Amino acid sequence: QKPAARSAFVFNFAASEIHFLNVKTSASLPKIPDSGTMPPTQNQPYDHLFKLLLIGDSGVGKSCLLLRFSDDQFTTNFITTIGIDFKIRTIELDGKRIKLQIWDTAGQERFRTITTAYYRGAQGILLVYDITDEKSFNNIRNWVRNIDQHASENVNKILIGNKCDMADKRVVDTARGQALANEYRIRFFETSAKSNINVEEAFFSIARDIKARVEERKDPKPGQGTVVVADGKNNQGGKKCACG
DSSP states (O other), X not given: OOOOOTTEEEEEEETTEEEEXXXXXXXXXXXXOOOEEOOOOSSOOOSEEEEEEEEOSTTSSHHHHHHHHHHSOOOSOOOXXXXXXXXXXXXXXXXXXXXXXXXXXXXXXXGHHHHHTXXXXXXXXXXXXXXXXXXXXXXXXXXXXXXXXXXXXXOEEEEEEEOTTOGGGOOSOHHHHHHHHHHHTOEEEEOBTTTTBSHHHXXXXXXXXXXXXXXXXXXXXXXXXXXXXXXXGGGOOOOOOTTO
């Protein structure tokens, strides 16, 4: 088995197929295809294609969340993500088929320049921290700054406190996670990829928010244009971990 180069990207195009691509500059990065709303066809059986990003410190469980959501599996044998990894899952919301292209980014600083190249094409970003790791929680503010700098202005965001099954090792209280989410006016969930807690709920929640935004832009309501200042109450749709 050949060792993977440090400059490699890992792509899961299928569960049984892994490709390694050496990438030297951002100019050679594989392009994320355009997304949006489109009528289903025989070769394209979905109404919307949404691109999501999982970001957060290394080791918070982003890859485990992705594997749980895409394949309903969990493993403790994950190798740290190098560069970018992605999986696809098609879901149904309100009678519409939504194809989710979910990108799992490396959390290490040395890959930051590469991974930020993917922010611009994302319609939804899931910010993940580990409830047993104070530093990963504090670094959420740095990740939000990266989003503000590199992502589209109207990108949907959600905050996730992962590993809520490890209640005996918790250092970040649920209330602190909710308070941070309230500050950024985004939804908050505590999840466990291992115990399959709130994983579906988190991904479906952000997909639903993106769908509402995309369809509202496509078919604006009469009288739209008035600026409405949200009070944040409707942005707290997350659930507390059942075991936290």
